[in-house]
Amino acid sequence: MSEVISMKDIHKSYVMGTNVLEVLKGISLTVEEGEFLAVLGPSGSGKSTLMNVIGCMDGFDSGEYYLSGDPIHEMDDEELTVIRNRCIGFIFQKYHLIPKYDVLRNVMMPLLLRGMRSDEAEDIALDRLEQLGMSDRISHRPNELSGGQQQRVAIARALVGDPKILLADEPTGALDSATGREVMELFRQLNEQGHTIVMITHDLNVASNAGRIIRIIDGELHTDG
Numbered sequence: 677m678s679e680v681i682s683m684k685d686i687h688k689s690y691v692m693g694t695n696v697l698e699v700l701k702g703i704s705l706t707v708e709e710g711e712f713l714a715v716l717g718p719s720g721s722g723k724s725t726l727m728n729v730i731g732c733m734d735g736f737d738s739g740e741y742y743l744s745g746d747p748i749h750e751m752d753d754e755e756l757t758v759i760r761n762r763c764i765g766f767i768f769q770k771y772h773l774i775p776k777y778d779v780l781r782n783v784m785m786p787l788l789l790r791g792m793r794s795d796e797a798e799d800i801a802l803d804r805l806e807q808l809g810m811s812d813r814i815s816h817r818p819n820e821l822s823g824g825q826q827q828r829v830a831i832a833r834a835l836v837g838d839p840k841i842l843l844a845d846e847p848t849g850a851l852d853s854a855t856g857r858e859v860m861e862l863f864r865q866l867n868e869q870g871h872t873i874v875m876i877t878h879d880l881n882v883a884s885n886a887g888r889i890i891r892i893i894d895g896e897l898h899t900d901g
């Protein structure tokens with residue numbers, strides 16, 4: 677088994693004027709390839725801040741972060757943009773689909789951003805949409821879909837570039853409980869197929885779908901007993 681994520685003693689503070697708020701207080705975390713990890717914590721505990729660090733969307737003050745062996749802490753913004761696009765599949769609570777594009781184009785976007793030819797990107801996107809059961813909705817706009825369908829499209833988009841990890845922030849937070857369970861079933865299937873998943877949630881029921889749960893409390897990680 678290889679390590680997809682290896683974090684050592686990550687610290688991050690937000691500075692507002694003369695106030696310094698330390699939000700990540702020495703986070704050390706290892707995630708193995710093929711794991712389904714849930715990071716569980718209450719509101720304000722630092723979950724989204726940690727997600728932004730894991731997803732290379734935001735920097736940190738000190739510590740080391742290796743993603744598939746690559747030293748994230750040594751990279752500049754340009755390198756981080758490439759890593760984000762190639763290594764991370766993002767899934768958000770509110771889907772974050774592009775409203776003016778249809779389903780097919782939304783799913784093609786990560787590949788087009790890499791410079792892939794449109795016909796090639798379309799073939800791959802169609803495959804992913806079929807896998808997610810969304811083949812009959814490819815010409816719909818996001819606002820013509822239910823929440824559960826929009827999240828499926830977002831998952832297809834996250835998967836299309838074959839990322840090293842799927843990184844999900846409260847992926848069922850905007851869904852009714854039955855649809856949320858369907859999305860969690862989908863996550864379990866994807867994990868069984870070998871996808872590495874890191875899911876952030878405040879909900880123990882949702883977290884219990886994962887193979888491992890760690891808690892974040894006031895910017896520190898605690899392993900469940």
Ligand SMILES: Nc1ncnc2c1ncn2[C@@H]1O[C@H](COP(=O)(O)OP(=O)(O)O)[C@@H](O)[C@H]1O
Pocket residue numbers: 690691692697699717718719720721722723724725726
């Ligand atoms: N950009 C920011 N600037 C200043 N403070 C922030 C910023 N983002 C988050 N915070 C603060 O950091 C703490 C953790 O926030 P966050 O990571 O969003 O927690 P969670 O996702 O667990 O609710 C909160 O006290 C929040 O107010």
Ligand SMILES: [Mg+2]
Pocket residue numbers: 723724725
């Ligand atoms: Mg949050």
